[in-house]
Amino acid sequence: MNPDFAIVLNFKLKNAKGVDADFLVKTARNIGARAVAADAFKTDFAKACKKYTIALVTTEPIQANYELSAANVVEQLVLQRKAGQQAVIDIPITDDGNLLAETKALLTQINNWMHLFGHAFNEGEPCHLTISNVNEDNGFVLQNRHMHFQKYIFIKAPLPEIIKIHGLTNKPNRIEMVAQRTELDFTFADNQLTINLKNAPKSDFTWQVIRIQEHRPEDDIKATKF
Structure with a gap:
């Protein structure tokens, strides 16, 4: 199927x-x-x-x-x-x-x-990235099967102040809460992504999703000047 x-x-x-x-x-x-x-x-x-x-x-x-x-x-x-x-x-x-x-x-x-x-x-779909600083039953990472530069963190409330994602090789372009499209602060070092959730907007949903936007093919397209 x-x-x-x-x-x-x-x-x-x-x-x-x-x-x-x-x-x-x-x-x-x-x-x-x-x-x-x-x-x-x-x-x-x-x-x-x-x-x-x-x-x-x-x-x-x-x-x-x-x-x-x-x-x-x-x-x-x-x-x-x-x-x-x-x-x-x-x-x-x-x-x-x-x-x-x-x-x-x-x-x-x-x-x-x-x-x-x-x-x-x-x-x-399941991917190689792992998550820490959260109970294993309360968070995991999927990737878009059609566009691997998009990853999705599924995380259960109450949200921790920070989460860490392991396995990325490059610094993402943007991290955001999917529901509100609110951009989140993050740091990236030694293949570890640390996301600050202290100011994440409140939600009525127990399970929320955070999008990791990595480098996209269209980011390499140079602007055309006329």
Whole structure:
């Protein structure tokens, strides 16, 4: 399965009647999912997926071993991505084709978090960088699989005053909190990046993301004079 499909909404439809595939696929697109699966009405879902540019996949080889709720869904999503895996989320559809109240609450939580961090989440993959000065369960680093000059630090609140990233070979161009695009102070020496989080803006989210912007190919393009 395409590794960019970090979230797969797996619609359970076999007992449902009058399913609105267009609405369900649009809902998946709106929360930042890039793939869905369905166990019925596949022709309708294929049409909707084409309309909203979302992949229709099969989840048979993937066995989810976690239970999700609005309270724990972001935590579980982050753990899956840390391990380089997709999160397959079963979405039961009622007999009359609707979403359950608890499912709506869960999707709202995903939407709120993915609205800010979805790009890093979908396109991040494990990398060689390590993090210190934070509990190993509360922080890790991914890299953008398409643009390796972008790294993403996933870090859990409460934030420490500083964190250290090990393994970079060159000084980054910029470090910023993704949600607010707030630039952070940092130092770089002996392949160690030290980031100051004392003045990091507050957030309502337990898991936040910091972007490391390294040297980009376009940085080498010289300005054209006319």
